[in-house]
Amino acid sequence: MANSNENLQNTAENINTADEAIHDDGILESPKKTKKKAVARKDMTMFQWTIHEMKRHKIAYLMIAPFMFVFILFTVFPVVLSLVLSFTNFNMLEFKWDMFIGIKNYTRLFFEDDIFLLACKNTLVFAAITGPVSYILSFLVAWFINELSPRIRAIVTLVFYAPSISGSVYLIWGTLFSNDGQGWVNGTLMKLNIIDAPILWFYDEKYAMTLCIVVALWMSLGTAFLSFIAGLQTVDKSLFEAAAVDGIKNRWQELWFITLPMMRPQLMFGAVMSITGAFGFGGVVTALCGFPSVNYSCHTIMHCLEDYGSQRWEVGYASAIAFVLFLVMMGANVLVNKMLSKVGQ
Amino acid sequence: MQKMRVRNHQVVLNRSKGGDAGIFIFLAIMGVFMFLPMVYVVMQSLKPLDELWMFPPRFYVVNPTFKNFSDLFTLLSDSWVPFSRYIFNTVFITAAGTFGNLLFSSLAAYAVSKIPFPGRKGVFWIIQRSLMFTSTVTAIANFLTLSTLGLMDNPFTLIIPAWGSSMGLYLMKQFMDSSISDSVLESARLDGCSEFKTFWVIAMPMVKPAWLTLIIYSFQGLWNTGASAYIYSEQLKTLNYAIGQITAGGIARAGASAAGTVIMMLVPILVFVISQSNIIETMASSGMKD
Numbered sequence: 001m002a003n004s005n006e007n008l009q010n011t012a013e014n015i016n017t018a019d020e021a022i023h024d025d026g027i028l029e030s031p032k033k034t035k036k037k038a039v040a041r042k043d044m045t046m047f048q049w050t051i052h053e054m055k056r057h058k059i060a061y062l063m064i065a066p067f068m069f070v071f072i073l074f075t076v077f078p079v080v081l082s083l084v085l086s087f088t089n090f091n092m093l094e095f096k097w098d099m100f101i102g103i104k105n106y107t108r109l110f111f112e113d114d115i116f117l118l119a120c121k122n123t124l125v126f127a128a129i130t131g132p133v134s135y136i137l138s139f140l141v142a143w144f145i146n147e148l149s150p151r152i153r154a155i156v157t158l159v160f161y162a163p164s165i166s167g168s169v170y171l172i173w174g175t176l177f178s179n180d181g182q183g184w185v186n187g188t189l190m191k192l193n194i195i196d197a198p199i200l201w202f203y204d205e206k207y208a209m210t211l212c213i214v215v216a217l218w219m220s221l222g223t224a225f226l227s228f229i230a231g232l233q234t235v236d237k238s239l240f241e242a243a244a245v246d247g248i249k250n251r252w253q254e255l256w257f258i259t260l261p262m263m264r265p266q267l268m269f270g271a272v273m274s275i276t277g278a279f280g281f282g283g284v285v286t287a288l289c290g291f292p293s294v295n296y297s298c299h300t301i302m303h304c305l306e307d308y309g310s311q312r313w314e315v316g317y318a319s320a321i322a323f324v325l326f327l328v329m330m331g332a333n334v335l336v337n338k339m340l341s342k343v344g345q
Numbered sequence: 346m347q348k349m350r351v352r353n354h355q356v357v358l359n360r361s362k363g364g365d366a367g368i369f370i371f372l373a374i375m376g377v378f379m380f381l382p383m384v385y386v387v388m389q390s391l392k393p394l395d396e397l398w399m400f401p402p403r404f405y406v407v408n409p410t411f412k413n414f415s416d417l418f419t420l421l422s423d424s425w426v427p428f429s430r431y432i433f434n435t436v437f438i439t440a441a442g443t444f445g446n447l448l449f450s451s452l453a454a455y456a457v458s459k460i461p462f463p464g465r466k467g468v469f470w471i472i473q474r475s476l477m478f479t480s481t482v483t484a485i486a487n488f489l490t491l492s493t494l495g496l497m498d499n500p501f502t503l504i505i506p507a508w509g510s511s512m513g514l515y516l517m518k519q520f521m522d523s524s525i526s527d528s529v530l531e532s533a534r535l536d537g538c539s540e541f542k543t544f545w546v547i548a549m550p551m552v553k554p555a556w557l558t559l560i561i562y563s564f565q566g567l568w569n570t571g572a573s574a575y576i577y578s579e580q581l582k583t584l585n586y587a588i589g590q591i592t593a594g595g596i597a598r599a600g601a602s603a604a605g606t607v608i609m610m611l612v613p614i615l616v617f618v619i620s621q622s623n624i625i626e627t628m629a630s631s632g633m634k635d
Contacts, residue, residue, distance in 0.1 A: 176382065248359060269631050325478075
């Protein structure tokens with residue numbers, strides 16, 4: 001009984017792969033088991049079989065229902081709604097519904113809105129630096145501390161991970177780099193006679209972006225970092241001994257030929273986390289540089305979205321921005337996934 | 346087998362002394378960079394007024410005082426909303442959001458991981474994709490949804506969306522895949538356990554690290570909830586918002602604002618310290634396979 005049950009489950013799992021299904025049918029066809037099970041996969045069309053399986057596991061749908069309801073309502077539906085609204089000129093203030101204006105919002109974004117184009121550039125620069133650097137940093141630190149004793153490793157992990165979970169503690173960068181003489185950095189530089197007037201730091205075009213990137217990196221050893229630490233501990237140690245016999249000469253070769261390929265699932269997951277982090281960094285910039293930042297030097301797509309979405313209430317236009325942001329994040333993920341599949345080959 | 350050395354009575358392969366030294370220096374510099382700002386917040390929160398106003402500013406504190414912390418409660422005492430109300434709001438939002446997320450996510454994770462129902466691959470595919478974009482994308486549409494549902498200015502605007510957060514489900518599903526063997530569940534089912542009972546009595550105790558991890562993730566997100574566009578009544582605002590208000594009070598309140606920040610950061614850090622080994626255990630199975 002248990003056996004045939006298992007077979008049925010296998011069949012259900014491989015429902016889309018024809019080869020497997022035939023193989024399973026072969027097993028089910030043995031006289032003993034067909035007797036026991038009244039219905040077999042081969043008697044039914046794919047559709048009937050799916051319905052049969054759905055009925056058999058109807059409790060599963062009950063179990064995922066509460067989560068899926070909330071998830072679809074607040075995560076899937078908004079993406080669809082953004083896409084639909086982006087073709088309208090819906091405006092919350094006037095509550096104007098002239099409805100579909102086609103791709104006008106998008107042409108306005110890319111051909112008329114200079115600030116949006118600047119924001120795109122800033123976002124890409126920001127993400128192209130913080131994303132990869134935080135990813136590599138997370139991995140390197142995780143890899144370096146992997147050989148420490150567990151107790152020390154736990155402490156070091158905490159030191160590196162703490163900034164990313166401490167909420168608004170990043171505001172301290174505003175205090176350190178405050179734009180008057182009371183800021184610790186300005187005060188120290190002035191005392192050492194390196195500068196004679198305080199630098200405006202977060203309110204100076206020249207420094208604002210760089211400083212924001214530094215703060216972003218400071219906060220970026222998060223989920224990906226933990227995932228790497230955990231993944232490194234699961235790599236089979238005996239592989240390294242075997243590799244040493246086979247002529248692996250140093251730790252970097254070990255990394256490339258053994259550790260990285262073994263870690264590919266974590267590397268994928270970490271990449272997703274780093275990319276999402278690199279693109280979702282608007283709030284911190286607003287808190288440190290003000291909104292809008294001086295001369296739009298740190299204006300990102302998130303800020304455009306906030307500007308049109310919750311200040312001017314041009315929901316149609318803001319939805320177009322949101323959808324572009326969605327596409328950019330998805331595109332970055334697909335691209336990075338492709339690149340990571342080449343690791344260690 | 347050229348470079349073999351002995352470290353801590355163990356043979357270490359392929360590790361040069363120069364490399365070890367370089368790594369140590371790298372870690373030390375990085376560690377200082379990560380740690381100093383955190384130390385500075387604590388220092389600021391312990392400084393008496395004259396040290397906060399010193400010029401040139403000094404990094405460390407000479408006469409530490411806890412006055413800034415007690416100031417937190419008195420500073421907002423002339424506001425008609427007592428400080429404890431902000432604390433209550435944050436605790437309530439965090440607890441309710443986390444509880445719902447844990448319940449919904451673990452049920453769904455169990456079904457997706459262990460019951461071969463048609464469509465489960467599609468469900469998981471969507472959940473994986475949802476990790477790839479941030480809530481910024483959904484903010485505007487969610488504002489419309491929540492106002493249509495009449496949930497504006499209600500703590501549940503922050504709580505309910507948290508129930509459908511996919512991060513916890515993802516981690517839990519991956520952990521269940523690797524740590525619960527199907528045969529254990531199969532024998533429970535054969536013994537006549539209903540699917541719900543199998544989930545609750547057999548599966549849940551086996552994935553304790555995963556639910557601790559889920560709790561911590563949900564907790565961190567909700568604990569740091571600040572000013573929200575969905576909530577405009579003062580008595581419903583959160584602790585993070587209140588501390589933001591103190592900070593906005595300007596340089597005169599620098600000490601109190603640092604004290605508030607320290608309180609805000611200590612809680613998640615403590616929670617992490619307590620549960621670190623469980624989180625790492627969960628994260629070992631966090632990898633994506635496709």
